[in-house]
Amino acid sequence: MSQSVSERTRIKSERYESGVIPYAKMGYWDATYTVKTTDVLALFRITPQPGVDPVEATAAVAGESSTATWTVVWTDLLTACDVYRAKAYRVDPVPNTPDQFFGYVAYECDLFEEGSLANITASIIGNVFGFKAVKALRLEDMRIPFAYLKTFQGPATGVVVERERMDKFGRPMLGATVKPKLGLSGKNYGRVVFEGLKGGLDFLKDDENINSQPFMRWRERFLYCQEGIQRAMAATGEVKGSYMNITAGTMEDIYERAEYAKDLGAVVVMIDLVMGYTAIQSTAIWARKSDMLLHLHRAGNSTYARQKNHGINFRVICKWMRMAGVDHIHAGTVVGKLEGDPLMVQGFYSTLLSVKSEVNLPKGQFFAQDWASLRKCMPVASGGIHCGQMHQLLNYLGDDVILQFGGGTIGHPDGIQAGATANRVALEAMVIARNEGRDYVAEGAEILQEAAKMCGPLQTALDLWKGISFNYTSTDTADFAETPTANV
Amino acid sequence: MRLTQGAFSFLPDLTDEQIKKQVEYCISRGWSVNIEWTDDPHPRNVYWELWGLPLFDIKDPAAVMFELAECRKANTTGYIKMNAFDASIGTESCVSSFIVQRPSYEPGFYLSRQEVKGRMLAYTINSYSTQGKPAGERY
Numbered sequence: 001m002s003q004s005v006s007e008r009t010r011i012k013s014e015r016y017e018s019g020v021i022p023y024a025k026m027g028y029w030d031a032t033y034t035v036k037t038t039d040v041l042a043l044f045r046i047t048p049q050p051g052v053d054p055v056e057a058t059a060a061v062a063g064e065s066s067t068a069t070w071t072v073v074w075t076d077l078l079t080a081c082d083v084y085r086a087k088a089y090r091v092d093p094v095p096n097t098p099d100q101f102f103g104y105v106a107y108e109c110d111l112f113e114e115g116s117l118a119n120i121t122a123s124i125i126g127n128v129f130g131f132k133a134v135k136a137l138r139l140e141d142m143r144i145p146f147a148y149l150k151t152f153q154g155p156a157t158g159v160v161v162e163r164e165r166m167d168k169f170g171r172p173m174l175g176a177t178v179k180p181k182l183g184l185s186g187k188n189y190g191r192v193v194f195e196g197l198k199g200g201l202d203f204l205k206d207d208e209n210i211n212s213q214p215f216m217r218w219r220e221r222f223l224y225c226q227e228g229i230q231r232a233m234a235a236t237g238e239v240k241g242s243y244m245n246i247t248a249g250t251m252e253d254i255y256e257r258a259e260y261a262k263d264l265g266a267v268v269v270m271i272d273l274v275m276g277y278t279a280i281q282s283t284a285i286w287a288r289k290s291d292m293l294l295h296l297h298r299a300g301n302s303t304y305a306r307q308k309n310h311g312i313n314f315r316v317i318c319k320w321m322r323m324a325g326v327d328h329i330h331a332g333t334v335v336g337k338l339e340g341d342p343l344m345v346q347g348f349y350s351t352l353l354s355v356k357s358e359v360n361l362p363k364g365q366f367f368a369q370d371w372a373s374l375r376k377c378m379p380v381a382s383g384g385i386h387c388g389q390m391h392q393l394l395n396y397l398g399d400d401v402i403l404q405f406g407g408g409t410i411g412h413p414d415g416i417q418a419g420a421t422a423n424r425v426a427l428e429a430m431v432i433a434r435n436e437g438r439d440y441v442a443e444g445a446e447i448l449q450e451a452a453k454m455c456g457p458l459q460t461a462l463d464l465w466k467g468i469s470f471n472y473t474s475t476d477t478a479d480f481a482e483t484p485t486a487n488v
Numbered sequence: 489m490r491l492t493q494g495a496f497s498f499l500p501d502l503t504d505e506q507i508k509k510q511v512e513y514c515i516s517r518g519w520s521v522n523i524e525w526t527d528d529p530h531p532r533n534v535y536w537e538l539w540g541l542p543l544f545d546i547k548d549p550a551a552v553m554f555e556l557a558e559c560r561k562a563n564t565t566g567y568i569k570m571n572a573f574d575a576s577i578g579t580e581s582c583v584s585s586f587i588v589q590r591p592s593y594e595p596g597f598y599l600s601r602q603e604v605k606g607r608m609l610a611y612t613i614n615s616y617s618t619q620g621k622p623a624g625e626r627y
Binding site for chain 2: 160163164167169170171200219223226227230231233234235236237238239263264265355376421424425428429431432435436437451454455
C-alpha cells in the first residue's frame, strides 16, 4: 500500500473528477429531455460572450440557476443530483438578431419552496444574471406548473369578485390618480377624490410615492379620502373607492395602515412593487382575510423590464404578481406616455386574465399556461391617456381593465368633475356603439363627437387634447412577426 | 340626483330600440339576460327583485323585450335594470348591467356620519325613497 488514503479514495468517475468541465458536460444540457408537466420552465434570451457556444451558455444558465457551482464538487454524489440539475433542452436563434439566443430550461418542481416567490426568484433570477459567460441575459417567460401554482393564493379578490363587490359590469372601470403627486394637504387631497368620484369615476388613486410625508401624513389622507368617497357614493348611488397607498418602511407600518383603512370602510388599498415580493405576498394574504381589493403599482419595474437584451420581461412580473396575490397591476396603455408595444401589452393582459393560454409567439408567450383556477388580476392602464383615445383603448385593452386618466381628469379646464364626466360619457358612448355593432375603431372620433353634443365637458376635453399622442418606438417589441391567419 | 349605477347611466335614457340592440349583443355572446326591479336603489342593495328567472336559451330579443314591457306594467314608477350572465368557466357571473327604467323623481341618498373613535367617522348611506315608507309606497 504505497498510496495514501486520500489517493486511494479519490473519485475515479470522469464526471466527478475535481476540476472545471463545461456545464453542458456536467449534465445541464439534454437535447433529448422530455419536459414533465410538473417542471418549472423558463425561457432566457441569452447574449453569450464572444466565442462562447450558445449551448454551453444556456447550460451554464441552467447550472448557475440551479445546483451548479464553477467547479466539480464530490458532495453532488450524496444527492439525487440528476433530478435537481436544471436541464437546458433547447436553443433557438433569436430572429434577425445574430448574437442572441432563446434558451429553454426545465427545473424540477422540488427545487422550489411551496408558495414562496422569494424562493423561486432567488434561483431563477439569482446569481445567474451577473454571470460572466453571458454578456446579457433576459428572462422572457416562464411556465409555472399547475401543481406549483396551487401552492399560491393568487389574487385576493380577482376580477369577477371585484366587479360583483363594486357593482360594475359590462364596461372597463375608470380611475384617476390624484395630482399633483406630492405636496397636497390631506384636506385638499380628499377634495380631488370627491370631485373625481362624483363626476363619474369608479376609483381615485394615490400615487406610488405618496406614503406619509411631512406635507401629509397618512392618517390625514385616509380620513379625508374616505369622506370624499362616502360623499360621492351618496351623491351618485354607486359603490366607489380610492386606492389608499399603505406602502411603508416596515411590515408593521404596512399592517397598521392597512387595518386603519379597513376600519374606515375602505374597499381598496394599494402597495408598490418596490416593497418586495415577500411583503407583497403578506399583504395579499391580509387582503383576502380582510375583504380588501389590493392594487399594485409597478414602481421600479422599468429599471429591469424595459431593455430588450437584459433583465426580466414584464410578462414574467405579471405572472409572479398574479401568483403573489394582487388584484390590480399597471400593465400598459399602448397609446399613452409609457413604454408599450401593442402586441406585448396584449400579452401582458392575457397573462393576467387568462384561465388557460396557448403559445403565442407574436405576443411573447412562449409557453402554454394553465392558471390552475388562480383568480384573474385586473390590468390597469395608466399614464398619458385621454378620452379622445377611447376607441383605441377599448379596442386594444377590452372590457377587463381599469382606465386611469390622471392628467386627463384633473387637467380639465372646467374642473375635476367635468373631467371625470367627460371620461365616463366617452367610455359609455364607445361601449354602447361597440355593442350595437358599429365599426367603433374607424368611427371613433365621430362617435365621440356625437356624444359631446349632449356633454359640454366632453367637447371641451376633445378640443383640448386633440392630437395629443406619444408616438415613440417601443424598445420591447415582438421577435416573431404575426402570421396572418388563413381565410377558411 | 340621477342614479348612475349600470353601464350606460351617463348617456340619455336608452330607447327601446337601443335596449333591444344591447339584448341582441348579449344573446350573440351566449349570455342570458334577466330583468330586475327595485324601489330601493341603495348602492349596496345587491338583490333587486327578480322578474322571473333569467331568460336562458332565448335566441330572440323580442322575448326579452316582452318581459321588459310586462315588468314595466307591474312597476310603473321604480327602477328596472337588465343584467347579462356569462356561465363560462372563469367568469360565471354578471357581465353587463344597465338601467332601463328609472322614476321621474330620484331623491337620492342621505349620508349619515357618526363620530366614533378619535377622528374616525362611521358612515351610513340611506335611500331617501325608503325613509319611513314600506315597500310598494316608495315611488
